[in-house]
Amino acid sequence: MEEAPHGCPGADSAQAGRGASCQGCPNQRLCASGAGAAPDPAVEEIREKMKTVRHKLLVLSGKGGVGKSTFSAHLAHGLAEDGDTQVALLDIDICGPSIPKIMGLEGEQVHQSGSGWSPVYVDDNLGVMSVGFLLSSPDDAVIWRGPKKNGMIKQFLRDVDWGDVDYLIVDTPPGTSDEHLSVVQYLAAAHIDGAVILTTPQEVALQDVRKEISFCHKVKLPIIGVVENMSGFICPKCKKESQIFPPTTGGAEAMCQDLRIPLLGKVPLDPHIGKSCDKGQSFFVEAPDSPATAAYRSIIQRIRDFCNSHQSHAETLISP
Numbered sequence: 001m002e003e004a005p006h007g008c009p010g011a012d013s014a015q016a017g018r019g020a021s022c023q024g025c026p027n028q029r030l031c032a033s034g035a036g037a038a039p040d041p042a043v044e045e046i047r048e049k050m051k052t053v054r055h056k057l058l059v060l061s062g063k064g065g066v067g068k069s070t071f072s073a074h075l076a077h078g079l080a081e082d083g084d085t086q087v088a089l090l091d092i093d094i095c096g097p098s099i100p101k102i103m104g105l106e107g108e109q110v111h112q113s114g115s116g117w118s119p120v121y122v123d124d125n126l127g128v129m130s131v132g133f134l135l136s137s138p139d140d141a142v143i144w145r146g147p148k149k150n151g152m153i154k155q156f157l158r159d160v161d162w163g164d165v166d167y168l169i170v171d172t173p174p175g176t177s178d179e180h181l182s183v184v185q186y187l188a189a190a191h192i193d194g195a196v197i198l199t200t201p202q203e204v205a206l207q208d209v210r211k212e213i214s215f216c217h218k219v220k221l222p223i224i225g226v227v228e229n230m231s232g233f234i235c236p237k238c239k240k241e242s243q244i245f246p247p248t249t250g251g252a253e254a255m256c257q258d259l260r261i262p263l264l265g266k267v268p269l270d271p272h273i274g275k276s277c278d279k280g281q282s283f284f285v286e287a288p289d290s291p292a293t294a295a296y297r298s299i300i301q302r303i304r305d306f307c308n309s310h311q312s313h314a315e316t317l318i319s320p
């Protein structure tokens with residue numbers, strides 16, 4: 001936490017984040033979220049529930065529209081490709097859930113079983129949960145304030161019958177808002193492997209990524225790395241590369257060097273990606289030879305490696 005202001009009511013007080021002295025404090029939002037208050041019993045229930053989930057990954061972006069949900073969906077497809085890996089994809093973009101569409105699950109509903117809500121399955125080893133499955137129409141608007149969003153995220157983590165899962169991928173809304181604080185708070189005791197941050201090469205997107213990185217540091221969320229999406233366009237006819245979103249300040253590469261954060265890779269613009277997403281199909285199947293597919297696959301391998309080395313490190317720490 002940064003330096004407390006004069007007259008700070010304290011992070012565990014009922015006035016946390018709401019007092020006059022909280023105005024302008026960099027921790028105001030974090031305190032107002034209740035993250036510093038007495039622990040919600042759901043944190044422990046979620047820790048129990050998550051014992052059967054090996055790796056938990058958050059996908060973040062500073063700006064909207066940079067390809068975060070597309071990436072989350074394809075990370076899930078890529079990890080589930082071997083058939084033996086159980087993957088769960090949780091969409092907590094409560095006000096703009098796009099995962100049902102991208103995963104080809106529009107119109108699906110969640111089923112209630114004796115052990116909780118059942119995810120909707122794309123394949124036997126790939127389950128999805130989204131607020132979109134709870135709406136009667138994809139055009140319905142969800143206009144909820146923080147506490148209601150908080151409650152829904154709690155239910156997604158605690159009441160869904162996730163089963164034995166190797167990877168839980170959480171697709172978040174852009175920025176750092178109530179949803180991010182809630183998921184970090186609820187998963188705090190269950191251990192999150194880390195976050196993958198999506199950006200485009202433009203400074204206007206990178207500016208917001210720096211805020212995202214600062215959020216991760218504040219809530220002690222490890223950063224697996226940054227993905228630069230929409231990074232150049234290779235003309236399929238003349239093979240010439242054009243920078244549609246020019247990296248005026250050096251792009252994600254310069255930022256990552258500057259902040260000593262891994263750059264996981266760069267994914268070029270490819271019109272097939274948009275088409276596949278609109279059809280609800282995996283881009284890897286639709287365009288297996290595209291440079292974007294190769295870039296995605298290499299990034300997914302780096303994330304897999306991170307999780308594996310992370311796991312052995314954690315095991316080393318707890319073994320006698």
Ligand SMILES: Nc1ncnc2c1ncn2[C@@H]1O[C@H](COP(=O)(O)OP(=O)(O)OP(=O)(O)O)[C@@H](O)[C@H]1O
Pocket residue numbers: 061063064065066067068069070071093096098173174229230231267268269270271273274275277292
């Ligand atoms: N590398 C790419 N090349 C071409 N189109 C892409 C690429 N990545 C994503 N897109 C397209 O860009 C659009 C935005 O992607 P997406 O919905 O994944 O962004 P987002 O960051 O999740 O947005 P939001 O957070 O606002 O929902 C979609 O139409 C998607 O198909």
